Amino acid sequence: xxAEINFMVGGEAGQGVQTIGFVLAKVMARTGLHVFADQxxxxxxxxxxxxxxxxxxxxxxxALSEKIDVLIALDQATVELHFTEVKSDGITIFxxxxxxxxxxxxxxxxxxxxxxxxxxxxxxLMTNSVAIGAAIAIAGGNxxxxxxxxxxxxxxxxxxxxxxxxxxxxxGYDHARQEQAPNSIHAIKxxxxxxxxxxxxxxxxxxxxxxxxxxxxxxxxxxxPASSIMEYIADxxxxxxxxxxxxxxxxxxINMIIGAAFTGVRAMTATSGGxxxxxxxxxxxxxxxxxxxxxxLAQRPGPAVGLPTRxxxxxxxxxxxxxxGEFPRAVLAPISIEDAFYSAVKAFNIxxxxxxxxxxxxxxxxxxxxxxxxxxxxxxxxxxRGLILSKKEASGLKDYKRHKLTRSxxxxxxxxLQGTALVVTDSDEHDEEGHMIEDGRMREKMVLKxxxxxxxxxDGITKPRLSGEPDAEITLIGWGSTYGAIxxxxxxxxxxxxxxxxxxxxxLWPFPAQAVTSILNKAGKSxxxxxxxxxxxxxxxxxxxxxxxxxxxxxxxxxxxSPGYIVKELxxxxx
Amino acid sequence: MVTLKDxxxxxxxxxxxxCGNFGILKAMRQALVGLGLEPYKVLMVSGIGQAGKFPHYLxxxxxxxxxxxxxxxAIGAKIANHDLTVIAVGGDGDGYGEGGNHFISxxxxxxxxxxxxxxxxxxxxxxxxxxxxxDPGFITKTTPEGAWExxxxxxxxxxxxxxxxxxxxxxDIKHLEQLVRMGIQYKGFTFIEVLQPCVAFNHKNTYxxxxxxxxKLEEDKGYDPEDRTAAFNKALEWGERIPIxxxxxxxxxxxxxxxxxxxxxPLCEQRTDPLQFEQLLDSFL
Numbered sequence: 126x127x128a129e130i131n132f133m134v135g136g137e138a139g140q141g142v143q144t145i146g147f148v149l150a151k152v153m154a155r156t157g158l159h160v161f162a163d164q165x166x167x168x169x170x171x172x173x174x175x176x177x178x179x180x181x182x183x184x185x186x187x188a189l190s191e192k193i194d195v196l197i198a199l200d201q202a203t204v205e206l207h208f209t210e211v212k213s214d215g216i217t218i219f220x221x222x223x224x225x226x227x228x229x230x231x232x233x234x235x236x237x238x239x240x241x242x243x244x245x246x247x248x249x250l251m252t253n254s255v256a257i258g259a260a261i262a263i264a265g266g267n268x269x270x271x272x273x274x275x276x277x278x279x280x281x282x283x284x285x286x287x288x289x290x291x292x293x294x295x296x297g298y299d300h301a302r303q304e305q306a307p308n309s310i311h312a313i314k315x316x317x318x319x320x321x322x323x324x325x326x327x328x329x330x331x332x333x334x335x336x337x338x339x340x341x342x343x344x345x346x347x348x349x350p351a352s353s354i355m356e357y358i359a360d361x362x363x364x365x366x367x368x369x370x371x372x373x374x375x376x377x378x379i380n381m382i383i384g385a386a387f388t389g390v391r392a393m394t395a396t397s398g399g400x401x402x403x404x405x406x407x408x409x410x411x412x413x414x415x416x417x418x419x420x421x422l423a424q425r426p427g428p429a430v431g432l433p434t435r436x437x438x439x440x441x442x443x444x445x446x447x448x449x450g451e452f453p454r455a456v457l458a459p460i461s462i463e464d465a466f467y468s469a470v471k472a473f474n475i476x477x478x479x480x481x482x483x484x485x486x487x488x489x490x491x492x493x494x495x496x497x498x499x500x501x502x503x504x505x506x507x508x509x510r511g512l513i514l515s516k517k518e519a520s521g522l523k524d525y526k527r528h529k530l531t532r533s534x535x536x537x538x539x540x541x542l543q544g545t546a547l548v549v550t551d552s553d554e555h556d557e558e559g560h561m562i563e564d565g566r567m568r569e570k571m572v573l574k575x576x577x578x579x580x581x582x583x584d585g586i587t588k589p590r591l592s593g594e595p596d597a598e599i600t601l602i603g604w605g606s607t608y609g610a611i612x613x614x615x616x617x618x619x620x621x622x623x624x625x626x627x628x629x630x631x632x633l634w635p636f637p638a639q640a641v642t643s644i645l646n647k648a649g650k651s652x653x654x655x656x657x658x659x660x661x662x663x664x665x666x667x668x669x670x671x672x673x674x675x676x677x678x679x680x681x682x683x684x685x686x687s688p689g690y691i692v693k694e695l696x697x698x699x700x
Numbered sequence: 701m702v703t704l705k706d707x708x709x710x711x712x713x714x715x716x717x718x719c720g721n722f723g724i725l726k727a728m729r730q731a732l733v734g735l736g737l738e739p740y741k742v743l744m745v746s747g748i749g750q751a752g753k754f755p756h757y758l759x760x761x762x763x764x765x766x767x768x769x770x771x772x773x774a775i776g777a778k779i780a781n782h783d784l785t786v787i788a789v790g791g792d793g794d795g796y797g798e799g800g801n802h803f804i805s806x807x808x809x810x811x812x813x814x815x816x817x818x819x820x821x822x823x824x825x826x827x828x829x830x831x832x833x834x835d836p837g838f839i840t841k842t843t844p845e846g847a848w849e850x851x852x853x854x855x856x857x858x859x860x861x862x863x864x865x866x867x868x869x870x871x872d873i874k875h876l877e878q879l880v881r882m883g884i885q886y887k888g889f890t891f892i893e894v895l896q897p898c899v900a901f902n903h904k905n906t907y908x909x910x911x912x913x914x915x916k917l918e919e920d921k922g923y924d925p926e927d928r929t930a931a932f933n934k935a936l937e938w939g940e941r942i943p944i945x946x947x948x949x950x951x952x953x954x955x956x957x958x959x960x961x962x963x964x965x966p967l968c969e970q971r972t973d974p975l976q977f978e979q980l981l982d983s984f985l
Contacts (some may be wrong), residue, residue, distance in 0.1 A: 141726065175786060205887065234775060322985070323981060323985060324984060324985075325984045325985035329984070331719065333977070333980065333981070336972075336977065336980075337972070337974045337977050338972070338974075339971070339972030341780075341967045341968075341970060342776065342779065342780060342967060344772075344776065356917050362961075363960055363961075365972075365976070365977070365980075366960070366961035366964075366967070366970055367961060368779055368959055368961045368962070368967060370775075370779070372772060373801050373802060373805035374800075374801055376769065376772070376801075377769075377801070377802055378772075380765065380766070380769040380772035380773045380776070381772040381775055381776035382771055382776060382800075383765075383776065384745065384763065384772065384773030384774060384775065384776025384777035384778075384780070385776035385779060385780040385967075386776075386780075387763050387773070387776075387777060387780075388743070388776070388780035388781045388784070388968055389780060389781065389968035390780045390967050390968045391777070392780075405764055405768070406769075407769070410765065410766050410769075414763070440805075490719075500981060500985070501981055503974045503975050503977060503981070504974075504975070506974040508972065508974070510776070521964070533856060539703035540968065541740075541743050541761040541777075541781065541784055541966070542740065542741065542761075542781055542783060542784050542968075544739070544740075545738075545740040547739060547754075547759065547761055547762075548761045548762075549710070549738060549761065549762040550762065550763055550764070551756075551762070551764040552748065552764055552765055552766050553764060558710075559762065560710060560711040560756050561753070561756065561764070563709070611779060640862040
């Protein structure tokens with residue numbers, strides 16, 4: 126019995142690859158295992174080739190693995206494309222009436238998937254559930270757990286549908302059990318300690334974090350891979366009084382949240398690069414009007430439409446400079462699904478405390494990959510709205526100055542109709558009251574006031590830390606979603622005798638230059654690993670610290686890093 | 701008691717002497733006072749252009765937005781606090797050109813707010829270029845061959861089933877004041893276009909030109925503002941005779957009233973307790 130198992134489900138869009146991939150991940154999580162699951166799909170609704178990888182382990186996993194133990198082929202293309210990725214002691218499950226498997230490098234289990242679906246439910250669409258039943262049997266899983274997850278997943282779509290899925294899954298489970306012993310080499314060792322963990326993806330973590338932080342207003346225009354943030358909040362937010370608006374375009378989205386934030390609610394938008402491009406004028410408005418907003422940018426490969434359903438980290442340089450003029454901002458790039466939750470809370474607190482726009486930079490890989498995480502600790506969440514005047518304070522003020530010049534650069538905020546103070550702000554350069562000006566002296570004062578906020582903010586962001594051995598031959602450097610793959614690569618290398626540690630950056634602006642300098646001064650050979658072609662973090666490090674890293678490992682094929690890929694590239698070029 | 705003094709200009713005025721904006725400002729001030737609305741209950745959101753400066757010359761909450769973007773910000777503000785009286789104001793370039801998409805969407809969405817477009821058929825702040833409503837053949841620095849087909853904003857508004865469509869004239873302050881009062885009181889999205897002479901850059905559509913052409917729909921007893929087809933025809937009427945007054949009215953459900961989150965109290969007054977999300981976390985186990 127193995128300590129880890131890797132499944133891959135492959136098929137056309139419309140065959141239910143996502144559904145059984147998720148169900149499989151959920152069953153493994155309920156079994157008490159650690160799970161990481163990632164999705165690879167095309168920009169189409171039907172046809173093509175999609176796959177879903179589920180990695181379940183007795184120890185923590187936070188990256189994908191390229192080696193497959195159990196391949197579940199719902200179509201011929203899956204066999205053609207992934208047959209060689211199956212380990213020699215792995216197994217391929219396929220529909221023996223529909224799919225032809227040539228070669229015998231590993232075990233094969235041909236099951237009449239569609240026939241069993243028709244026999245049990247008279248519904249061809251149940252084929253994927255037959256397959257998942259078989260897969261769970263092969264993995265030594267518990268059918269009751271599978272039935273429970275299927276019931277939860279399908280009941281809201283209709284009781285009959287849930288029943289049919291369970292029947293079909295049972296047929297697949299029983300069939301596979303007859304052909305394979307339950308304790309075969311493919312089965313995973315059940316965990317010694319059962320812990321309850323949450324299974325969720327990056328977008329869900331951000332949506333939860335935003336709601337928990339008290340975000341009350343979301344205006345966003347659908348764009349892959351960000352859409353599920355607004356969809357989740359639109360659905361669950363109803364019971365927590367969160368308003369979600371789908372406006373006419375992204376320009377409206379950012380201006381709506383600026384209007385809502387000006388009027389006192391926590392507000393956010395979520396988009397991808399193309400949509401964010403349309404928002405940059407509004408970002409600049411949030412800068413000069415000192416309106417606290419949060420914008421989620423879930424990156425996908427560009428330029429322009431690029432590869433809509435795939436992943437890249439190509440917009441770091443963009444978000445650091447997005448928007449005309451000079452104004453302070455914060456850029457946070459959560460490094461994991463757990464971090465995405467707490468980072469979303471932090472984004473709102475920073476936005477309010479410094480009255481600035483905060484950009485959360487994620488990507489498709491983080492947005493749509495699932496991972497088991499420790500249940501979020503809501504007691505650890507604190508909501509800091511910054512300097513907001515109470516109704517009483519705001520009512521006592523005569524000639525309230527929204528943009529009062531202060532040492533910290535932060536002016537106490539009055540909110541319209543929360544008291545009687547009149548709140549005035551302008552996209553034009555303005556005086557302390559908020560009225561437009563032409564005076565050069567006041568202009569200078571206002572620019573410096575706004576930029577002064579960065580000084581306080583610099584202390585408020587999370588500094589990068591070195592993880593792993595302090596004295597290493599190699600220091601891998603990354604940012605955002607690549608953390609899981611980089612950390613695992615470092616541990617593989619260290620086991621192989623190449624002592625490697627990691628500096629992963631989450632908060633990228635204001636850039637923690639001091640912390641990075643002191644880490645890199647003591648680092649081994651420094652290698653930046655990033656999902657882009659031009660080495661944007663490497664460039665930023667050089668610009669901010671003067672340090673030129675020793676090497677970079679770029680990747681820009683639209684696919685995420687795996688630990689194995691990083692190890693291979695490193696050995697090829699660096700060691 | 702609210703008086704005109706409460707709405708006195710908050711900064712020195714920058715408009716040209718004789719600008720049509722002065723008449724609109726006066727009508728607006730009188731309407732707000734007439735409705736007994738205290739300045740702290742009113743949020744004015746504006747775009748950029750000469751009309752974008754409008755809120756600075758009143759004393760109320762001001763969000764002077766980007767060019768063309770007043771409407772989405774105003775909608776966001778109204779949803780954040782539906783107890784505020786929200787008025788957006790801008791010019792024809794701002795609202796019909798740069799903000800055209802927002803204009804259409806705001807009318808279909810039907811948030812309870814007022815939108816005033818000061819239409820002078822020319823770009824004033826950038827000094828005399830053609831606007832989306834410039835009359836055909838109108839020659840400017842950027843249209844040496846003359847302006848092309850003008851947009852008919854009121855007809856567009858009828859097409860979107862905008863719940864309240866009015867048109868006033870900057871030269872008839874009393875009539876405009878009544879129209880603005882009616883608009884602010886009306887429940888739904890109110891669109892009021894104001895015909896505004898530009899003394900600096902539009903020497904065609906002058907006070908005199910308008911005075912010879914405008915007529916009041918209220919004086920036409922046979923006109924029914926709830927008749928959409930009739931309204932569409934009126935919205936297209938331009939040239940020899942130009943109608944002002946209430947063009948169209950249609951009671952429609954108000955967007956924010958359908959939002960469950962606003963049932964108990966305004967969004968901005970609600971407080972979040974992180975611990976109320978424990979159950980939602982359970983759904984991921």
